[in-house]
Amino acid sequence: MNINPTIVAHLGLIFVIFNMLVLSAAFMVWMERKVCAYIQDRVGPNRVGFEGALQPFADVIKLMFKEQLRPKAADALLFGIAPVISACAAFAAFSVVPFGTETTLWGLLDVPIPLEVTDVNVAVLVIFAITSMGVYGIVLAGWSSNSKYSLLGGLRSSAQMISYELSYGMALAAVIMLAGSLSLREIVTNQAGYWWGFIPRWYLFLQPLGFFIYMCAGVAETNRAPFDFPEAEQELVAGYHTEYSSMSFALFFLAEYVNMVTVSAVATSLYLGGWLGPFLPDWLQWVWFLVKVFLLLFFYVWMRWTLPRYRYDQLMEFGWKWLLPASVINLLATAALVLWIG
Amino acid sequence: MDVIAFYLFAAIAIVSSLLVVGQRNPMYSVMLLITSFGALAGLYVLLNSPFAAVTQIIIYAGAIMVLFLFVVMLLNVPREESVPSAIAALVGPTGRRIGAVLALVFGIEVVWALSRVGLSWFAQDAQGESVKDVARIGSALFRDHVFAFEATSILILVAMVGAVVLARREH
Numbered sequence: 001m002n003i004n005p006t007i008v009a010h011l012g013l014i015f016v017i018f019n020m021l022v023l024s025a026a027f028m029v030w031m032e033r034k035v036c037a038y039i040q041d042r043v044g045p046n047r048v049g050f051e052g053a054l055q056p057f058a059d060v061i062k063l064m065f066k067e068q069l070r071p072k073a074a075d076a077l078l079f080g081i082a083p084v085i086s087a088c089a090a091f092a093a094f095s096v097v098p099f100g101t102e103t104t105l106w107g108l109l110d111v112p113i114p115l116e117v118t119d120v121n122v123a124v125l126v127i128f129a130i131t132s133m134g135v136y137g138i139v140l141a142g143w144s145s146n147s148k149y150s151l152l153g154g155l156r157s158s159a160q161m162i163s164y165e166l167s168y169g170m171a172l173a174a175v176i177m178l179a180g181s182l183s184l185r186e187i188v189t190n191q192a193g194y195w196w197g198f199i200p201r202w203y204l205f206l207q208p209l210g211f212f213i214y215m216c217a218g219v220a221e222t223n224r225a226p227f228d229f230p231e232a233e234q235e236l237v238a239g240y241h242t243e244y245s246s247m248s249f250a251l252f253f254l255a256e257y258v259n260m261v262t263v264s265a266v267a268t269s270l271y272l273g274g275w276l277g278p279f280l281p282d283w284l285q286w287v288w289f290l291v292k293v294f295l296l297l298f299f300y301v302w303m304r305w306t307l308p309r310y311r312y313d314q315l316m317e318f319g320w321k322w323l324l325p326a327s328v329i330n331l332l333a334t335a336a337l338v339l340w341i342g
Numbered sequence: 343m344d345v346i347a348f349y350l351f352a353a354i355a356i357v358s359s360l361l362v363v364g365q366r367n368p369m370y371s372v373m374l375l376i377t378s379f380g381a382l383a384g385l386y387v388l389l390n391s392p393f394a395a396v397t398q399i400i401i402y403a404g405a406i407m408v409l410f411l412f413v414v415m416l417l418n419v420p421r422e423e424s425v426p427s428a429i430a431a432l433v434g435p436t437g438r439r440i441g442a443v444l445a446l447v448f449g450i451e452v453v454w455a456l457s458r459v460g461l462s463w464f465a466q467d468a469q470g471e472s473v474k475d476v477a478r479i480g481s482a483l484f485r486d487h488v489f490a491f492e493a494t495s496i497l498i499l500v501a502m503v504g505a506v507v508l509a510r511r512e513h
Contacts, residue, residue, distance in 0.1 A: 078369065122476065125396040132404030136376070139408070143369065143415050151415065158412055162405070182476055 009113050017117060021094060025257035026056035032301045039305045066246040071146055074243065078144035083244065083251035086137025090258035093130040096123040097265045098185045100275045100286035114185065115275075115286060123184040124172055127266055128165075131221060135161045137255065138223075138240045145243035153239025156312065160220055160227065163319040168217035170327035171210045174334040175203055175270045184266075188274030204271040209330045211271045213323055218263040220319070222256060225304040227315060264296035265289075272296075348388055355381035368414045372407060379403040393476050 030045070030053055037044025045052030070079060100115030120126050135158055142154015179187040193201045204211050220227040241252045268274055268289060277288030310318070358378040365371040379402045386395035483491055 075369070078373070120392060122392050122396050125393070125400065129396050129399040129404060132400055132408075135404075135408060136373075136411070139411055139415070140373075143411075155412070155415060158408055162408060165405075 006111055006113060013113070013115070014117055017094065018091065021091060021258050021261060022254070024261050025254050026060070028257045028260065028297060028301075029056045029059070029253075031298070032304070035298070035301045036305045039302075060250065063246055063250045068246040068248065069243070071243050073146040075144040075146070078140045079243075080248070082137050082141035082144060083241075083248040083255070084137075085140065086134060086255035087251045087258070089130050089134035089137065090255040090262065093127050093134075093262045094258070094265065096120050096126050096184060097262065097269060098188060098274065099265070099289040101282050103283055116185070119183065119185055122182045124176060124182050124187070124270075127184075127262070128169060128172060131168075131259075131262075132161075132165060134255070134259065137252075141244065141252070142240040145240075147243050149237045149242045150240050153242070157223060157240060160223070160315065160319075163316060164217040164220035164227075164323070167213050167319065167323040167327040168221060170324075170331050171207075171214040171217065172270070174207055174210045174327075174331050177331075177334050177338050178203055178206060184269045184274075188269050188276065191273040192276055200273055200276070202271060202273045207271065207330070207334070209326060210334070211267070213327045213330065214267060214271070216323055218267065219300070219303070220315075222259045222263055224256075224260065224300060226307040226309050228304075228309060260297060260300055261293065264293045264300070267296055268292040344388055348385065351381045351384040351388070354378070355385070369411075372410050372414055375410075376403050376407050379407070393479060 033055070034044045034052070045055040048054040048058045070076065095117040096119070098114060098116035098119070102112040102114045138157045138161075139154045142150045142152075142157065145151070175187065176182055179190045181187055181190070187203075191201050191203060195201060195205075199205065241249055244252060272292045274292075275285040275289040277285065277291075280287055355378050358374045358381065362371045362374045362378065365374065379398060383395040383398040383403070386392070386398060
């Protein structure tokens with residue numbers, strides 16, 4: 001039987017990316033607890049493995065052996081599907097994110113393969129579409145649990161996501177106009193080179209407001225502090241996943257962290273020049289991608305343990321009265337600039 | 343491969359659309375409608391127009407259906423328990439007979455239209471210009487059909503304003 005090496009390489013790549021995502025989620029949990037501990041002048045987990053680095057694995061084993069509970073009044077089918085939708089949407093969104101140049105794996109392949117799962121010519125829109133599907137997991141979890149805390153969490157989450165998706169989309173549109181392409185790979189390669197020899201041609205410098213809007217909306221989309229209303233502990237116990245336990249809870253947890261990784265990876269591709277960077281040879285450029293994503297993720301954690309949660313009406317006011325007008329102005333200014341320069 | 347995918351998506355779309363109408367639980371109806379939209383998006387991908395597929399997901403499955411879900415959740419629409427009596431009380435036997443006749447006429451009309459056009463027409467169209475290129479969709483929309491586009495947007499705005507006016511009338 002003749003096996004096509006390109007297909008094998010693609011399958012291997014998909015396997016590696018999937019496991020990297022799961023591992024990065026586990027690593028993020030550890031990092032979050034450590035950073036939080038140091039910010040609060042504690043030590044944090046330090047028993048399992050070196051400096052507690054194996055803590056997330058211990059947590060996963062614990063979660064696996066917990067009893068799977070389901071409230072009697074819950075809608076069995078939707079209650080079961082909701083965490084699966086959340087996790088699937090989180091993983092699927094990463095499939096169009098490129099993280100390196102084309103490679104032949106040191107000459108093993110005849111045709112070079114790009115370092116990403118698939119290159120779609122409307123990649124930016126695909127990510128937008130998949131993130132907009134992710135909201136169903138949370139809404140369904142909130143509704144099907146048949147508990148008032150879950151329902152309130154689900155309702156808040158859908159309101160929040162709808163409100164911030166507009167600004168998110170407009171920030172994306174401004175970058176698309178600058179790049180003249182919807183493909184993430186092309187957007188990244190358009191950012192190659194330097195201004196005056198030392199400032200990288202990242203869209204961050206052309207779109208500082210756009211980057212700010214994107215990050216605000218990204219934090220709101222992933223339901224992280226200071227916008228973590230769907231699971232505000234003081235008011236809603238745990239929000240939409242109050243009634244979940246064991247692995248179905250773990251899936252929501254996983255989805256949240258994978259979503260953070262995806263938002264950071266997309267931000268890296270759109271504003272920070274993706275895998276482009278100095279000093280490293282072509283085949284190692286994905287290291288730059290990892291470094292940039294890591295810095296953004298650290299920023300996420302840092303923000304969570306520094307800023308208090310907003311009030312719900314403040315969140316809505318910020319989204320509709322400040323972020324949306326700002327993103328419209330940003331979009332119009334970018335359009336004018338692109339037309340003027342040509 | 344394409345044929346298998348086509349029949350798969352088509353079957354999902356048809357079955358879930360039928361189940362949308364047959365469901366008693368409004369929540370399940372909404373979810374099945376989303377499934378149906380997803381299958382339609384798959385069909386668009388097979389027609390070599392990923393842009394249409396993605397917009398289908400973003401606008402219908404992502405935005406409009408979230409609104410539906412929101413309304414169902416907020417109003418907490420109950421399960422329809424005793425369907426025959428509820429519908430009978432609402433419509434009455436005459437209404438149901440008129441509905442049946444209309445459905446029959448519509449069915450005949452669809453069959454007649456399809457037989458006039460012939461199935462080869464669709465195959466031709468699919469092989470013709472692909473709408474893969476986003477730039478071409480944009481220029482067609484904003485250059486050739488700009489009047490229709492703007493007129494539609496005004497119509498939608500009017501509908502929105504109308505809804506707000508109607509909703510605020512009580513106060």
